[in-house]
Amino acid sequence: MNKIQLAVISWLALSLPCALLGDEAADKPQLVTSPVSGPSDSHSGKPALDFKAGSELWLEGNSPVTRFYFTATQVTATSEVDKSGLKDKSLLSVILHKAVHNLTVTVPVEGLKSGTAGMEKDAYDSMKAKDFPDIVFKLNDYVIRPYPGDENTYAVIAQGKMKISGQERDIVLNATLVNGTEGLTLYGNQDILQRDYGITPHSVAGMPLIGVDNKIVVHYVVKLGLLSKED
Numbered sequence: 001m002n003k004i005q006l007a008v009i010s011w012l013a014l015s016l017p018c019a020l021l022g023d024e025a026a027d028k029p030q031l032v033t034s035p036v037s038g039p040s041d042s043h044s045g046k047p048a049l050d051f052k053a054g055s056e057l058w059l060e061g062n063s064p065v066t067r068f069y070f071t072a073t074q075v076t077a078t079s080e081v082d083k084s085g086l087k088d089k090s091l092l093s094v095i096l097h098k099a100v101h102n103l104t105v106t107v108p109v110e111g112l113k114s115g116t117a118g119m120e121k122d123a124y125d126s127m128k129a130k131d132f133p134d135i136v137f138k139l140n141d142y143v144i145r146p147y148p149g150d151e152n153t154y155a156v157i158a159q160g161k162m163k164i165s166g167q168e169r170d171i172v173l174n175a176t177l178v179n180g181t182e183g184l185t186l187y188g189n190q191d192i193l194q195r196d197y198g199i200t201p202h203s204v205a206g207m208p209l210i211g212v213d214n215k216i217v218v219h220y221v222v223k224l225g226l227l228s229k230e231d
Contacts, residue, residue, distance in 0.1 A: 047081040049100060050225035052183075057220045059112065063212040068119065074111035079103040081226065091226045092179055096144060096154075103139035126199050132166040144177065152179040156186065164197040175220075184224040192216045 057072040080101045083089045094100060109129040114120050124130075142158040154177040162171040175188035194201050194214050201212045 047083065048227045049077060049079045049081060049103060050227040051075055051077050051105075052223040052225040055220075055222045057107065057218070057222075060217045060219060061212050061215075068114060068116075068212070070112040070114045070120075070123065072107050072111055073113055074108050076106045077103065078106075091184055091224060094226070095177070095184070095224075098142065098144075100139075105137045107135040109133055109135060126194075126201065128165045132164075134163075136163045137161070137171070138163075153177070154179075156188075162192075164192070165199050167197040169196060182223075186222040186224060187220060189217055189219045192218055 055075065057075055059070040059072075061068050061070075081094055082099045082101065083094060086093055086097060086099065109127050110124055110133065112120070112123065114123070137160055139158055139160045141160075142156055144154050144156050147153040147155060156173075156175040156177050158173040158175065160171055160173070161168050163169075171190070173188060173190055175186050178185050178187070192215070194216060201214055
């Protein structure tokens with residue numbers, strides 16, 4: 001082993017603990033705070049979908065030396081729900097009859113937290129957060145079908161537009177909707193390629209020569225409610 005190889009190994013040994021998010025980082029996301037759902041508001045006087053407390057959204061990425069996570073601490077949703085003509089006005093019925101319109105989900109970039117200030121700053125800079133402060137998803141249409149043999153679980157395919165760093169792309173989300181004892185929960189994950197949105201993947205905190213992978217995985221667990229203007 002020559003001196004250069006020894007120096008690189010020594011540098012990695014000293015730097016790696018600074019980049020890791022704790023001993024459990026390889027097993028589960030380190031949630032800095034629970035995501036806060038802003039008030040859903042349709043601006044039309046109609047009811048709207050509500051992202052209830054306990055909803056979660058986090059990003060997972062990889063690098064040559066570690067996995068890392070960013071947790072969304074702010075998520076807001078606006079929509080319109082048209083229950084006219086529905087005999088069953090429950091939230092499940094509303095979704096099954098495709099009575100949800102103009103759904104827009106907004107995630108502030110600087111509300112994404114990793115627990116590592118250096119990594120957060122690099123990520124915000126890469127995503128041009130000062131010029132484009134929000135990640136925005138707009139729903140165009142969706143298809144929902146029950147799972148065979150399970151009347152409480154549904155497959156959802158949602159088509160829409162995703163805007164990140166000022167770049168908007170078509171996107172298709174594959175999710176699962178579960179009607180459980182505590183209400184409706186929508187969950188799934190989605191691969192995002194940073195370069196598709198003009199983002200140059202940032203470096204690992206404390207390791208400027210080591211970049212993260214192009215692919216980021218977005219995970220979400222959304223507890224759905226119905227915000228009624230009559231309430």
